[in-house]
Amino acid sequence: MDYIFWGFVCLTLVGVWYILGLFIRRSRMRARVAQFRSGGLPLFNTSENRISAFIRNYRAGLTSQYFDLSGNIESGDTRPGLDSDEVERIMEEQNVSFDKARLIRQQQLMTRNQIDPKTGMPLDPKAVTFG
Numbered sequence: 001m002d003y004i005f006w007g008f009v010c011l012t013l014v015g016v017w018y019i020l021g022l023f024i025r026r027s028r029m030r031a032r033v034a035q036f037r038s039g040g041l042p043l044f045n046t047s048e049n050r051i052s053a054f055i056r057n058y059r060a061g062l063t064s065q066y067f068d069l070s071g072n073i074e075s076g077d078t079r080p081g082l083d084s085d086e087v088e089r090i091m092e093e094q095n096v097s098f099d100k101a102r103l104i105r106q107q108q109l110m111t112r113n114q115i116d117p118k119t120g121m122p123l124d125p126k127a128v129t130f131g
Helices: 002-024 026-039 047-059 070-075 084-094 098-112
Strands: none
Touching: 002 026, 047 070, 084 098
8 A cells, every 4th residue: 555655646746846847937838829829839830930041041142143032932932041151151251242152162062072163073083984
């Protein structure tokens, strides 16, 4: 009978711990419930976050006549946006346009992956190409 008593004590402690946790996090819980009622949780409603990434990129000037983001925004594109941090860093450091910064970034990526940025051919001496 002693195990029933200690089982009851453990369950009571777990219940008190749970209620205390809810009490401490009540402001976050209210915000989550309000967000759920207004249109869903952000876990399930990720397309709005992705579209806002394209809008942020557009507002930051990461667009050109050759790389236009307005079509992506208007069509509701659900992709996560651009890898803009590196492009913005290149634009600031080298004082170049958005298109030139994208080209420099792509050439750096190709060099890192042992691909000649001018020809697109692998730099690995063991690589075999046909053509």
